[in-house]
Amino acid sequence: MKRLTGMTMAAVIALAVAPLAAETPNREELVTAVEAQQGTTVKALQDWVALPTIAAEKRGTPEGAEYMRKLALDAGFQQAKIIPTDGVPAVFATLDSGAKTTVGIYFMYDVKQFDPAEWSSPPLDAKLVERPGEGTAIVGRGVVNQKGPQMAFLAAIKAIQASGRKLPVNLVLVAEGEEEVASTHFDQVVAVPEVQAALSTAVGVFIPSANQNRDGSAGITLGAKGAVEFQLVVGGETSDKYPKTDIHSSNHARIESPAWRLVKALDTLVADDGHTPAIDGWFENVQPLTARQKELIAQSVKPDAEAGEKTLLGVGRWINDEDYVTSLERFFSQPTVNIQGLVAGYTGEGGKTVLPGRAEAKLEFRLVPNMTKDEAVTKLRAHLAKRGFDDVQVTVSGGYGPNETEEDSILIRAQKRMFDDSGVPYTIRPRNAGSWPGVVFNGPPLNLPASQFGLGRGGGAHAPNEWFLIESTNPKVYGLDEVTMAYVDYLYALAEEAER
Amino acid sequence: MKRLTGMTMAAVIALAVAPLAAETPNREELVTAVEAQQGTTVKALQDWVALPTIAAEKRGTPEGAEYMRKLALDAGFQQAKIIPTDGVPAVFATLDSGAKTTVGIYFMYDVKQFDPAEWSSPPLDAKLVERPGEGTAIVGRGVVNQKGPQMAFLAAIKAIQASGRKLPVNLVLVAEGEEEVASTHFDQVVAVPEVQAALSTAVGVFIPSANQNRDGSAGITLGAKGAVEFQLVVGGETSDKYPKTDIHSSNHARIESPAWRLVKALDTLVADDGHTPAIDGWFENVQPLTARQKELIAQSVKPDAEAGEKTLLGVGRWINDEDYVTSLERFFSQPTVNIQGLVAGYTGEGGKTVLPGRAEAKLEFRLVPNMTKDEAVTKLRAHLAKRGFDDVQVTVSGGYGPNETEEDSILIRAQKRMFDDSGVPYTIRPRNAGSWPGVVFNGPPLNLPASQFGLGRGGGAHAPNEWFLIESTNPKVYGLDEVTMAYVDYLYALAEEAER
Structure with a gap:
């Protein structure tokens, strides 16, 4: 189960007492x-x-x-x-x-x-x-x-x-x-x-x-958001424009770079703000929070929870410097395109003069009603194809849609x-x-x-x-x-x- | 010494004979x-x-x-x-x-x-x-x-x-x-x-x-190109917008991603073709090849060298599908911005549901006359500053300019x-x-x-x-x-x- 880090159940609305459960016989x-x-x-x-x-x-x-x-x-x-x-x-x-x-x-x-x-x-x-x-x-x-x-x-x-x-x-x-x-x-x-x-x-x-x-x-x-994990790979395995292995970096003057190509493809997937998904048609089926859902979020907020949660997560600010309730509304309502990891070429201390033969980004969607896994994956593929990224290999490693x-x-x-x-x-x-x-x-x-x-x-x-x-x-x-x-x-x- | 991979010295212009060296006494x-x-x-x-x-x-x-x-x-x-x-x-x-x-x-x-x-x-x-x-x-x-x-x-x-x-x-x-x-x-x-x-x-x-x-x-x-190695880092260490460690990826709905920020910064450094440097003023002091330099390149080309070199480098094509002589002119004349490596978050098999707390790109410039190391680094910093990337840390780990x-x-x-x-x-x-x-x-x-x-x-x-x-x-x-x-x-x- 993909547990939440630092989730606060919040808002005590009744005092705790010893279990009674009058309904259970004997x-x-x-x-x-x-x-x-x-x-x-x-x-x-x-x-x-x-x-x-x-x-x-x-x-x-x-x-x-x-x-x-x-x-x-x-x-x-x-x-x-x-x-x-x-x-x-x-x-x-x-x-x-x-x-x-x-x-x-x-x-x-x-x-x-x-x-x-x-x-x-x-x-x-x-x-x-x-x-x-x-x-x-x-x-x-x-x-x-x-x-x-x-x-x-x-x-x-x-x-x-x-x-x-x-x-x-x-x-x-x-x-x-x-x-x-x-x-x-x-x-x-x-x-x-x-x-x-x-x-x-x-x-x-x-x-x-x-x-x-x-x-x-x-x-x-x-309910819960859906999650779809996928990887984008560019390199000698996806096009003969790229070297099959890491080679000496001087060759970038005449040989295309899988790493730059990956950056260019990734760049199209979110807006310049660094968080709003920019995949064509992404928000088409996204349902906004209802009045009742917003009410439930507001009710769940403990007055002293924000500072502790920021400490636990190791951040000083929410996106756009929003207040806590807004950040929670975002948390529960926004479908995301997240980079889980990046890996290409040399990854040790300092630098090494190589042109990587392969670049990979590990990503994941979080989906909200009424998005589906198939919809999200189809839209991603169409988005990349429309922009000519035929040499960017998409592998969907798993996932499922939201439930409610x-x-x-x-x-x-x-x-x-x-x-x-x-x-x-x-x-x-x-x-x-x-x-x-x-x-x-x-x-x-x-x-x-x-x-x-x-x-x-x-x-x-x-x-x-x-x-x-x-x-x-x-x-x-x-x-x-x-x-x-x-x-x-x-x-x-x-x-x-x-x-x- | 940063040796060339697959460099062909090429073009035999005299037959090899046993060493004579008449000038050396005794x-x-x-x-x-x-x-x-x-x-x-x-x-x-x-x-x-x-x-x-x-x-x-x-x-x-x-x-x-x-x-x-x-x-x-x-x-x-x-x-x-x-x-x-x-x-x-x-x-x-x-x-x-x-x-x-x-x-x-x-x-x-x-x-x-x-x-x-x-x-x-x-x-x-x-x-x-x-x-x-x-x-x-x-x-x-x-x-x-x-x-x-x-x-x-x-x-x-x-x-x-x-x-x-x-x-x-x-x-x-x-x-x-x-x-x-x-x-x-x-x-x-x-x-x-x-x-x-x-x-x-x-x-x-x-x-x-x-x-x-x-x-x-x-x-x-x-002569030789200059080489300047540097790293770009974004994360909890550069801004409190980002988490200090990898955290559960669901939080990307309300917390900024160092990996996306790095992608956005990188994207500005080369043109959409994936290889032409796009740092402001990059080509100001770049000297084009002289007629003599082009002549020397043409003279150095062995007719049968191209296929072997492509095999050695593991590529099928040069940039823009150029011919061999053009690719060599590019090789010797173009100043490059190369990604040596990318590393962020999860880098193992498949995926892992994390929002990385840190993203790093390892890069290197190759410089040609009359560029200098100081010029290149100053231009990089100004380019990022102009676009508001104050949270992208630039560390120059070494390097030097070209020689001729x-x-x-x-x-x-x-x-x-x-x-x-x-x-x-x-x-x-x-x-x-x-x-x-x-x-x-x-x-x-x-x-x-x-x-x-x-x-x-x-x-x-x-x-x-x-x-x-x-x-x-x-x-x-x-x-x-x-x-x-x-x-x-x-x-x-x-x-x-x-x-x-």
Whole structure:
């Protein structure tokens, strides 16, 4: 999951109190069951962390899918099967409890690359470490993104079953192994008739997440931007105008430069302000924020959040020196063309007299409703072709469009209900500026509500020392058992909202 | 020395014959002396290679200067001293033989960086290796660029002395240890009054080189382009508009991108054709080729050279699909703005969702008469300032202007005489498209002729498996002893041309 750096959930709108969740029957018994299995859950999480699947490195494939299948069966899914794709296989599982309502669950079983040298404890050991001011956290690759929250969800359904009950909803699980490489083949999974048929009965799909703030507050997001990653390459491999390797730089007097050509192509993609996309027709389908969306943003702003966020991001100013609310509106509403990286020729200290034989820019679009991935890629190609950049090779390495879910959908109503019943203060954000492939569920043919849901805390996704809180010292912030109970409560809330 | 890749000396204008050099007195005795000391010379070259000075890595400084000083004293220079600079120290030495004529010699005692893993034999071992079709070569870092030719020159003056003679000319030697980092502090060396006074008595300055072609032909170059290396950096270190580190890419919606800013700045430096410099006033002092220079270029073209050169450079076309002669005119006459390298953010496989906190372009100017380094740098800064790029940091890491020497100078006349007397076929090129810091001698206040001179063959400068021929199997191509004798002959030719 492409987590947000420095995102502030913001705006406490109710005081935090101990979880009540009056709607969940025999809740005390369930709490006992959750607590009884805590050791087993932590151990299961550690075992899972020890077997990383990293699609970019072709590591832990296909073992990760098989492990995911077993985790599902172990949690009570009646069937679980591997779904092959052109890339890393996915897992499809169902749990039919005879309920009236079916809910879809999205898991990612892959994790981000890591460099053990940067970690304070081995990233696959998933050690329990004291985190000052927070409590006891588990530290390991994938613990918050996304194995910890997902393991808590599995623990929730195990606890319901352990207490002799049937789940209040039926479950359809799809778990992919390529989320960290932009879900390249995930649409193939949902297109499998059996998977599509199962999902089409669901009231919506959610991904377990740990999005609780330090003050205990939580957030509901009504969608996420899409993300499309692509690379532009110019060089001997794209035209015989350019050398095949780096050659002596004196030759630039008579030989064209891939690096300059790349600069010229890039320059056309954003306006001179350095941030407004300039691809032909880029804004055609971009929906401006609605009055309600602006209202939600304004409501979510904590008065003291801006300075901390600037510090965290290491900047002194927002684009155009805008105020905080305007910067947030921009954050949630603007589709971007971002340069992730540039690489050509000599990249060490100082200089070296070479004419590079190859130049590459790594870029990414962030898309907002109603843009689509196909639209964005087609427009990019047409834009470059129109300007004669036939020697600039475009490779789309992955991505998906934006997703958006109605505030009055069962999925979101159940979130509000669960938070309200538990006394968890929350804000509603119109959109996550980061991305997750909810469009696979949210777009055609399924057109389902899709959302992230979960309490608890963690950090360091995509970074060293990734952590997920197991025992919280702050009564307003959930540890593993409370997080697990939040999933229990959410499933009951979903059943109740669906049947209202 | 910034050697040319794939440079063709071209156009044989006389048939190669065995060296005669009628002008050198008692030549047979000198040949015997050179041959007698061959083993010593090879061993001395191996010892020198074993002690690399690499300014970029701060390796072998100041040991390299002390070693250079001893080499000079050992070769018969009466005094040799270390000249400190703000960087790596230089060496200044004199050999007064009571002659009427004084000649300046430029040495570089530093070498290019290397990666032993890329070499077929250890780069500091300087092993003797059979080279098919060429003979026995010594393989090691710096053997052709420039320790081999320089060691042959030292062997030449030793041989003259060993045969009981005085040198036909007095010598002033300046040896620098920062040639491979664009001679950053070399002007400080020449500015030392004692050094300047000594050099001002010289008829010119030359650097020993190995520039013989496979067919035995040689070349005379009447100058070289200047080279100025600089880096453009944008990021958190240059403005608080930018993040200090790479952050999550979703933030580009509200935070400026150093990478886009760099692209926008770069884009202004060359025209849309991707090669014509567009810095304000860039061509003001650029001298077009003269009729004689064009004539020399046309004369130097071998009919079958183009295809081989394109293959060597890995290109199918010259700029604008020009013909070979036009491409050579461009090569020798055009001042360039080259991108050596680009680096920002994520540079690995595929993509990564970051907004880079820093973007850097490594660039280099190649300058032609009458441009100067100061002029080029001043124009670059003014160009960027005029367009508001105050947040783009310019760091000039080194460089120097072009040099040009008259065809009828003593230095060049003696080269022609030596080649003619020895039956070495040669062409005259108006300019080397590569660069060497001859402007330090060629420009004010010394205003001396400055040139490269030497026979023999080698290759792989700045690359793995750098080599220099010791025993040549081709009678038209010189091995170490013949190269050494060529320096002997050249010193006599210089004395005779100076006294005509």
